[in-house]
Amino acid sequence: MPERTGMEVSIALSEAVKMCKTDVVSAYPITPQTHIVEHLAELVADDEMDAEFIPVESEHSALSACLGSSAVGARTFTATAGQGLELMHEVMYIASSMRLPIVMALCNRALSAPLSVWCDHGDAMSIRDTGWIQVFAENGQEVFDMTIQAFRIAEDADVLLPVVVNLDGFNLTHVVEPIILPDQEQVDRYLPEFHYPYPLHPDKPVSMGTYAPPHLYIEVKKAQDEALKNSKQIILKAWDEFRQIFGREYNPIELYCMDDADVAVMAMGSINETVSLAIDELREEGLKVGQLKLRLWRPFPHTELREVVKSLKTLIVIDRAISFGGPGGPVCSEVRSSLYEHEGMPHVIGFVTGLGGREVKTSDFKKMVRKGVEQAEKGLEEDYEIVGARE
């Protein structure tokens, strides 16, 4: 029977990669991802995991090597954070466009300069449009589960797209949490062997990555966009089967106290736990407030969002990233444009906070909720507000 074990989340994630019988791990160390690479290297060194560990010389090569191993049909994993992701940037597009189902753990870290190893979502937002499936975890159990789900989703013959599992740097990577580790048999039942349809092999030569003139490029890109959008059906199916085997439920947007809410707070990642505490206190104070935890960032769950916000007057969106000189935080502007032009949609108020590891307390979220409600009534003062910066 599966048991609950106290475990650092990075270790739990690595154990998930092991239980998925990953063939190749290619990664380069960067805080706060280091415990993952280290633990995977150890598992391979101790023969607890039958995989090739490639100690690459950079993140650009880390992901490039993943392209190669995935293209021969090997189950492939990498992990990175912040600057490491930026060095991979060019390669990110290749993985998705060439339909290589690599799984990446992204330990969210603020981007330099100034140098910061602490958490925000600036790194994740920089790869928003790279064509990867992108999900965010709230706690250690979700990190573990979503890593297993990621392989299942990525490698599905109707998907064949890479998946990023986002977990907050330090707030998740470095904390010990109770994790229910499944039996190997459960994982095996959930995750079939990987069969890439067109692997590179001399017995059946294929050419991959040929170049496209203008009369073909747009068709290729449209097909890619459709593949990403259509992956949602498979993601929902994969989550449903996960619930059947492991008993835990996953949805594109998780709801908390939403039944009678007319105000809601939407956030991604581990700050959702603090937001929940704020919701509890505000409820006690009589405010009909609920919470929307955005798990599926790409493909964006438009229909689910429009459905759950129907009864709201105000939707407060928390971003842990800035779009400099833009319309607000990336999540907020996305939510706004998803709802605009639809009947009966709530006011959308955006706050940017928690940058570079700055702590955001329950009381801060309560203030944002009250201010958001006020703004919705009076009209926007500004398109967004950066909360927590000393003047």
Added chain:
Amino acid sequence: MMASEFKIFTKRDVPQEEYFAPGHRACVGCGEALAVRLVCKAMGKDVIVSNATGCIEIISSLYPDTSWEVPWIHTLFENAAAVASGIEAGLKAMRRKGKIPDKRIKVVAMGGDGATSDIGLQAISGALERGHDLMYVCYDNEAYMNTGIQRSSATPYGASTTTSPAGKKSIGQYTWKKNMPEIAAAHNIPYVATASVGRPFDLIRKVQKGMQIEGPVYLHVFSPCPTGWRFKPDLSIAVAKKAVQTGVFPLYEGENGEYRLTVNIGELKPIEEYLNMQGRFRHLTDDDKQLIQERIKKEYEKLKAKCASTD
């Protein structure tokens, strides 16, 4: 067969098979296309090729056509060696786990001089240092030809290119060619060799030798480019031969640190014979040529000494 058994090579030994098909879009007289064709012939079919962006990738792979009859992947400009590392690791894991047939497949990364001695140098160094079972082939046409003849660190001193143009205040390229084979050799890999399309038997023999070696192999192939070097397309082979005879591009191999000249040329021919064939050196004065001559001689003597000391 032991690698060292390949001493003599004749026309009869050239494989008949072609794995780099005609019909590609290279310029007439392209030395690179010829280099790749010969390399592919020599490699045989049990390979996977990881190709860098550049002329070869562009001329051979306009979707939906392909010249490649062996499995081939192109992703980016600077990462062919890293992609090859992943291919090698993936094959190794899957072979061990019984997921693919238990057959040796040599992984071959290929790139131009820009992809090799400039932007991809780090990835190559990583791949060589980690000891993957792969062969890296640089086809060297001494500039970024695909983007319009810009200089690279492999462009020779004095050559006029679009970003090292000769002018009133400029001799053209003002740096000496980066010695990429030596950089590769410094990784202590089992086999490093230079080769030339002007010496196809020597080239084929070296590829075949490299194919049999377990571990990283580096091959640097001199590949004249009529378009970028400014000579008539029917002179590619003559230019390549002249580069060998003048000592501009000596042919040698280093096997486990032991060096050997594979084509003995005796007295070096005067450098003018090489330079005067090409428009890219047209502006050079006699003094400039003299300077180049001295440098070539010195480098050649150094190489000979190295070969002698390990003989």
